[in-house]
Amino acid sequence: MRSTSRTEAFLAHTPAASQIFTTVLSHGPLTRSEIAGRTRLSAAAVTKAVKPLIEAGYLVEDVDEDRQSSLGRPANPVRVDGGRALFIGVKVTGDELIAVLTDLCCRIRVARHLPLRSRDPKAVLASTAALVQELLAEADGFGVRVQGLGIAVSGDVDRAAGVVRYSPFLDWRDVPLAELAQMTTGLPVTVDNDVRALTVAEQWFGAGVGLSDFALVTVGAGIGCGLVVHGQVVSGAHGVAGEIGHVAIDPAGPLCHCGNRGCVEAIAADSAIVAQVREATGVDVADAAAALDLAHTGDPGAREVYARAGEAIGRALATVANLLGPERVIISGEGLAAYDLFAGQIRDAFAAAAFGSAARCDVQTRPLPFEEWARGAAATAIQSFIRSDTH
Template sequence: MRPTPRPELFPAHTPAAPQIFTIVLSHGPLTRAEIARRACLSPAAVTKAVRPLIEAGYLVEDVDEESRTALGRPANPLRVDGGRALFIGLKVTGDEIIAVLSDLCCRIRVARHVPLGDREPKAVLAEMTGLVHELLTEAEGFGVQVRGVGVAVSGDVDRAAGMVRYSPFLEWREIPLAELVAMTTGLPVTVDNDVRALTVAEQWFGAGVGLSDFALVTVGAGIGCGLVVGGRVVSGAHGVAGEIGHLSLDPAGPQCHCGNRGCVEAIAADSAIVRDVRTATGTPVADAAEALELAHRGDPGAREVYARAGEAIGRAIGSVVNLLGPERVIISGEGLAAYDLFAEQIRDAFAASAFGTAGRCDVRTRPLPFEEWARGAAATAIQSFIRSDTHKE
């Protein structure tokens, strides 16, 4: 196996450089004056920060021919050169690994899906390593080095420590995943909760661009929530934040895998819906797809299960809005396939639980393919590269 070249460091020669680069990444092209306004910095501070970024090729100045001949200093816009660096994103589910090779603007260049037959950490690590080296080979065709790897895993993930504290779908506890992947790939590695990773991508490139406060709620195998408050993704003091799936709505309700009863996830996650549809209809549905098909055929018991799930999700969203007052809540995840069955209940429960003007929050849906979760993982790698806070080899 050939050695991986040591990645170069991001040229952040001033404390403002990561902030400025992120602003251009999300909103560019922008002139220096526009960057200064958005960053609340002086023009001199912006000029000092962007000069080494331009010299290193991370920012490109688009020369306006008209402004070239105008009096005074030209206001040429700056943009990120997406082809300057590549990143790998890995989303690990209980059934498969989705891998993407993205550029610096988080545009997917290559995508791969590998089924996961064995969830033991050693077996998963081997599959991840194989995918990384496969994508490193793909990167050679672009003539650009891969600067980092991002890994997204569901559950309690401590990004600062690079640890998967607990992942219920993988049945992992206390796995130092960042260290293990860095050892086998030779690249800087960032490991984060999958919903938080997706939230980073939505903040930079999706429905959260330009918003200082929003929430991303995901429905499907689990019920997750990513939070952006004051322009920053909230991780919590111990790496746990936004776990609305474990809000207990009914202390006498069904038991959740976390050990509590009546959690949103125990009512509205795919496995809970399958369980309740079996009970309500007497039909041995095998998975969420069969439960959904039964409900779409009009079975009243199945439809009632989805209605209860929608009510639980709506109440959970109401709790988020009451606590944080976000401008927007984005609902996504594979569970949106059933949205027509519980959209009304989500809206009604949200309206009933939102306090006062919190009910004005813009609640919208955004279907995303699974590659977007891996893209979110790549976004965390880009974020760590810009901030130089990744786990090095």
Template sequence: MFTTVLTRGPVVRPEIARITGLSSAAVTKAVKPMIEAGYLAELTQSVRAAEGAGRPAYPLAIRADREFFVGVKVTADELIGVITDLRAEVRAASRMPVSGRSVEQVVADVAALVAELTPQFADRIHHVGVSVSGDVDRPGGLVRYSPFLGWRDVALAELVGAATGLEVTVENDVKALTVAEQWFGEGVGADSFALATVGVGIGCGLVVNGRLVPGGYGVAGEIGHIPVAAGDGPTCHCGSRGCVEAIASEEAIVARAREAAGDPGLDMAGAILRAHDGDAAVRAVFAEAGQAIGLGLAAMVNLVGPERVVVSGEGLAAYDLFEEQIRAAFSRQAFGAAERCPLVVRPLPWEEWARGAAAVSIQSLFAP
């Protein structure tokens, strides 16, 4: 009930009952303690219960400043931190370079960033969400494998909790971003949708029947490791060949663009510039990356059938160089009516990834 008001409010009680399937009496019973605890408020402006007829109803709304949450996105080079309210609206943000990639260094840096962000909100902050790329066991608070940090089997929730004194939720960064979109963005009201990210890696979060899908092993949605050129495709860091990520990640694009251009010092910005200037060999690298992403998205849509797919990530800076190939490969490979699944392009800055970590913390508190 509370999550209905949180994600769709202000909303009247009859609408809550319709969405949740609860009786009117059950809704009233559930609402009362949340109002008394200061999490919900009844607005004074009434609306008619249905189409201008019937008894006036007073919408319920979240008291967004009742509690605040910290969200921290960990990258290989820096930490991005935010403070959000209950509706995941960002109230403060900060960035900090990591002092090193060891577990001890990152945990100390996270604690320092939290200490920097929280003073003015301290009495209403009890929870922090941390998002990390790789294989994350959210219930156990464990980072099982993070290739970009070089971590294996790190009890991150326990370590950050000890360093900050806060309740900690740890989640894969793409899944955390998906939660933010599910509760507060493109996914609100959708029974199923997917969020795919293009950048350092190729990730995907899945929502099915209104729930984030972790899968039996916590790696559901890893479209980056769908083989699209298995035979003679490039080797992926996971040990397989021809994965989407081995062709379309930033590292893969840069490596192949350097070879195509004969320039070992080329970086991603330089590769994009060369492609925009008409370098045919480098443009072909981006085109092949787009085809790989499109095939991976189509495979996911064929298997899961989401209502829509949100495409995001830092790699969208080059989206114009491979959008045509993404959409063409998707359209060619999607089965039947799945071809009509919309691909919604949504550029999101790093602070939105940190907001995703905070959203996971909010979710863990109210819908564990």
């Protein structure tokens, strides 16, 4: 087993230094003056932070020979050398592990899928360790060390403690996943809720770059929501901030697995849609794909189920907009395969329920392949590596 001696400490020991590095990571290449402008730090603080990061190879200065010969100090941009470090991200679903090897800029270099024969934590850990070993071998081919492992799991996850408090899809309770995975892989481990992990990736590398306040809503097996407020991903006091899937839309609606009635998830999640399509049509559709196919053939009962799902999602988005006032709401997840069936209802319900200027929120759809969930896990590992305040 490979040991943690393979990893190294990052050089940004202060919040200012990690802020500077994160800014270059998300927005670079940037000149030092541009970094100072974006971070509102002094030129001296920027220079002090940048110098050791360049010397250690994390930042690269792009020297312009024409600028070098001009009068005054050259304004050479600096950028992150993505190949300087590697990270592994693993997304745990109910039936498979999806794992990626990424560079420091969270670009996927290698992706792997492994079916799960059991959801028992010990079995999942053993499969995760085997997958990590595969990716560590791949990393050796790049000649660069893997500096961290991120694991993303649905449900109530306490990132600070590294514990999965409750994951309904896996039927896990109080699993100290970070500690166990660190023991089995020898790597520093970050464990987070899968939607929050995806939100980190979107904040640093995707549709949320440069936004102070935005929300990511995922539609599929569940209805999830990641929130960024004043530049910070919000977990809440108990780690369950953003649970819009359990906002009650219809008190007389279908029973939700949480015990309440009419939750967004009980109306618009994949399993809820399948159950409602069966009831409305009398057709024993096997899964979400079969329900979608039936609706696409024009079956009125199936289409009505999707219309109700779209209305529930739209009202949930309006709730986020009213409470948070984000600049943007990004809709993603595998449920977007049905977007053509409920896009109109989402827009109409959002417009009707969003209060005042909240309706001006930019609502975007962002279809993402399933590997992006694992990339989100890798993003949390990158975040932990460069920001000590996130451990």
